[in-house]
Amino acid sequence: MADITGATSILLMLADPVSHIRGTILINDALAALGLDAVIVPIHVTPTDLETFLASARRMQNVAGLGITIPHKIAACVLVDELTPVARRMGATNFVRRNADGTLTGTNTDGAGFMEGLRVNGFDATGKRALLVGTGGVGRAIAFGLAEAGLARLDVMNRDRGKAEALATEVQAAFPSCRVDLADASSLKAADLLVNGTSLGMKTSDPLPLELASLTDRTTVAEVVVQPAMTRLLSDAAARGCPIIAGAEMLKPQPAIVAEFFGLLRRDG
Amino acid sequence: MADITGATSILLMLADPVSHIRGTILINDALAALGLDAVIVPIHVTPTDLETFLASARRMQNVAGLGITIPHKIAACVLVDELTPVARRMGATNFVRRNADGTLTGTNTDGAGFMEGLRVNGFDATGKRALLVGTGGVGRAIAFGLAEAGLARLDVMNRDRGKAEALATEVQAAFPSCRVDLADASSLKAADLLVNGTSLGMKTSDPLPLELASLTDRTTVAEVVVQPAMTRLLSDAAARGCPIIAGAEMLKPQPAIVAEFFGLLRRDG
Incomplete structure (x- = not known):
């Protein structure tokens, strides 16, 4: 410092x-x-x-x-x-x-941080399909961030189905070009990107945020939990051969995003 | 840090x-x-x-x-x-x-900082005689600090004689064991310690805070001006062989004094 x-x-x-x-x-x-x-x-x-x-x-x-x-x-x-x-x-x-x-x-900046974390890790959301688990504060930010970035389809999942429906309706209204649905049994298998937007994984005793039986290695798995860096979701996904993106990746870009917003930093381009 | x-x-x-x-x-x-x-x-x-x-x-x-x-x-x-x-x-x-x-x-903490700066530089005020020039904020702190530390005699000098008298009266009342007078022509020659408590010396064009003709090498000369580190007063005093104590010496001890006051640091003894 x-x-x-x-x-x-x-x-x-x-x-x-x-x-x-x-x-x-x-x-x-x-x-x-x-x-x-x-x-x-x-x-x-x-x-x-x-x-x-x-x-x-x-x-x-x-x-x-x-x-x-x-x-x-x-x-x-x-x-x-x-x-x-x-x-x-x-x-x-x-x-x-x-x-x-x-x-x-x-x-x-949560949504912009998440999207920049994806980009830095080589995942381009344009035209892709994603499954988002968790529609709380960070989940909301990610849903809007993905839709704004040109995602083709977004499936959302929440233990509280009403909350998932409400978010789906909001995102759909804001970004008509992205098809937004509630997740169903086929969502995981079809997803290019799986995002855990819940806090499940912070404790080692937490259950997985969703059942992973249909997860294949074509799905990139991203996490919002920062600590531990390697959650059970990420380690299970890695064991299946999936590309994984740790929770810290959505935090890392935020200082530059914030510095620009505060007028401390002028970014080129 | x-x-x-x-x-x-x-x-x-x-x-x-x-x-x-x-x-x-x-x-x-x-x-x-x-x-x-x-x-x-x-x-x-x-x-x-x-x-x-x-x-x-x-x-x-x-x-x-x-x-x-x-x-x-x-x-x-x-x-x-x-x-x-x-x-x-x-x-x-x-x-x-x-x-x-x-x-x-x-x-x-100005007075305590100054006194600690003297102590660290080997000057013990007990029983000594000092001449203080300047009776503004820092000068006041030093006058009380010296008197509290057991100084025998303090002579104070200010361009505004009324302010010097007011401070002398206050210090005398608070510490009867220290004789406090207005400075006269004999004060500098008799002083064990000369303190510049004015801001004179910050600019190179400043006059000396007092006439140094009667300054001898038995007088320690201390300064409150921090920048420049070597004021004209200090360099003239050093040229006469006087021990000198720079303005930064009263600042250095203050973080520890403050940390103790804030309860962050417990000092031994």
Whole structure:
């Protein structure tokens, strides 16, 4: 990490609780690797204090922006001044830019991070078919990200069928060019891409997010669980000969995406 | 600097303007050298926003405390919940601890830093005679620090004679064991220690803080100006064979003093 001076762009990552946070290491390493004089620091802010904190943060003139983590991602949406289309669609923001006039603009980089992780690992979603398990916050971001990237067909699966239906309807309405269905027994066999968008796999005692009997080696398997790096889903998929993409791959691109959003980094092309 | 995680104690240094701030580098290096998982980060807070900021800072549970710089040192005194005796005496606070209950306690470490800088450089004030030039914020801190440390005689000098008299009266009242006078023509020759407590010397075009004709090599000369490290006062004194103590020497001990005050460091003895 570079020296921190008055010229450094400060990013504050809001969380509650805060003591387990380690993602700041990855982000700081990435900011340094991008050659930026910027640092991200965790700040413990409770839900009760979020509004007061944001009022104060609007006036911190060397703060480029905020990282928003659990449990603030949804609440922050109504407290910022503006949302990007993707954050509005998600109903959740994970990064908030402090504009020069002190206003705050929230965005959501989960979908863009996931898509960039796919790209870096050689998977092009254009015209492909995907099966997404899990339609919570990250699952939503991935569904919209895939559809926007030109996926031909998306099958969604959730233990709560109503939630899966609701997401399918939303994505279908936003991206008519992608056919969106509820997953059925044939979805896995036909998928070019399987994505676990649930938290299953964080604990070694977790069941698999879905039954893998019909998984073949033509399916790339991507994971959102970051810890452990090799979930049971990924190791079972690797044993079947599937290309696998670990959860960290969707995080790695996000510092550059965020730095660009915050105006710290101008990307070529 | 160590990795910044959710377990790191965060210190925020408030300033306006902020872009010139470089003292955070020294403090971060010192915190790391002390083996502490702590980092200080500058935050640009204007005087108008100080009260709102402090209200928010009371609730930042991983923030151990605040560094207070220009122009907030005096204003912060009335906004915190409690002042240490030394901060009350100074009417200025340069570090504010965030207590576990969210209250804020302001202290002032300038005097303690200066005294520790003397000690490290082998100067023991006990029973000695000193001439202090400059009775502004830092000069006040040094006057009280010297008197508290057992100085026998203190002569104070200021272009504004009324201010020098006021400080002499205050210090005399607080520490009757130290004889405090206004400086006269004989003060420099008799001094074991000469302290420049003014900002004269920051610019190369500055005049000397006082006429050095009667300075002899039995007088240790200490400086509060940090940049340049070798002021004209110090180089003239060194040319006369005086022991000299640079301005940075009063800054170096302060991270450890602050870490102890913030409860991050327990010092032996």
